[in-house]
Amino acid sequence: MVHANAPLSATGRLRLARCVVDDGWPLRRAADRFGVSVTTAHRWAARYRQHGAAGMCDRPSRPQSCPHRTSRRRERRVLGLRVSRRWGPARIAYHLGMNPATVHRILTRYRCLRLSWTDPATGAPVRAGRRKVVRYERDAPGDLVHVDIKKLGRIPDGGGHRVHGRAAGKANSRATSSSGRGYAYLHHAVDDHSRYAYSEILADEKKETATAFMQRAVAHFAQVGITTDRVMTDNGSCYRSHLFRNMLQDHGITHKRTRPYTPKTNGKVERFNRTLTEEWAYARPYTSETERAAAYEDFLHIYNHHRAHTALKGGSPADRVPNLAGHYI
Structure with a gap:
């Protein structure tokens, strides 16, 4: 024109x-x-x-060559991470050392749907309404620690349905001894400010177990320079017990509980549950519960020290912890 x-x-x-x-x-x-x-x-x-x-006629203003344009190879890496890992633009950018805006433009150019518009299991498009997300963050480590329990089914010896298929996996589970069946209980404590996580795989969710875990978590946070002032839990029976309450009072810790049936109130630990599910629990087929449990320590180390966190602008939780050198490795 x-x-x-x-x-x-x-x-x-x-x-x-x-x-x-x-x-x-x-x-x-x-x-x-x-x-x-x-x-x-x-x-x-x-x-x-x-x-x-x-x-x-007018010629297009687009230059014939652009030395700084993102290469096709890097664009393929962006798309590959989007499809295989289901990562958002920010996390892809931190992983590849790119600008998040550049990654977003690549995804838009190739017409990639938003992750919230796709099914997590199949990647197929789904209809979803828009919602407003309100985020908050405490000013310092230890101001608020989110505590929760994640229950996972144990993997029978030899592998379950993810290794052998649905029918064979069930048969193998029935043939396994009772020690290989049931549930594993993952107790978490996630700092609100830094997203630093302390977690253990335990045998149950009784009040004695939850209280002992909380004592170890408070001690561990103190070792890395985090003084726990407030703890938020759901309304589980173990957290409503006098034993758990008295332990927090002895340490001078304020206890807050979420509103009933409102898990988003404890959203940071719920997000940690989702992360461990995607990147550890179901990241690959395990042949036994022992094998999966052995990989948990490596997952925690990567999460706390190396994994780029979008809420931390590409940093890791360790970047916000005052004194972490030599601990939790």
Whole structure:
């Protein structure tokens, strides 16, 4: 489209060029006649000599080459992480050392749907309404620690349905001794400010077990420089017990409980549950519960020290912990 104030349209350019090339007008005379500079007259005359009447149309402003453009190989890596890991633009950018805005433009250019618009298991598009997300964060480590329990089914010796299929996996589970069946209880304590997580795999969720775990968690946080001031839990029976309450009072810790049936109130530890499910519990097929449990310590180390956290602008929880050197490795 020709600019509104442009002195020449495509037809005017052709007339100017023909006056110079076909009729032999001097460049200055043609420039004065059509109200343009001598440089402009020379440009359109040269294009007419080279391309004829077709050269009078506007050319695209896009450069023929862009040295700083993202390579196709890197674009394929972005798309591969999106499909295989289901990561958002920020986390992909931190992993590849790119700008999140660049990753977002790549995903948009290839028409990748938002993760919230796709099914987590199949990646198929689903309809989802928009919702407003309100985020909060405490000012310092230890101001609030989120505590929760995640229950996972144990893997029978030899592997379950993820290794052998649904039917064979069930048969193997029934043939396994009772020690290989049941549930594993993962007790978590996640600091609100830093997202630093302390977690253990325990045998049950009784009040004695939860209280002993909380004592060890408070001691561990103190070792890394975090003084626990407040703890938030759900309304589970172990957290409502006098034993748990008295332990917190002995340490001078305030206890807060979430509203009933509102897990989002304890959202940071719920997000940690989702992360461990995707990146540890079901990240690969395990052949036994012992094998999966043995990989948990490595997962915690990666989560606390190396995993880029989108809420921390690409940093890890260890970056916000005052004194972590030499601990929890």
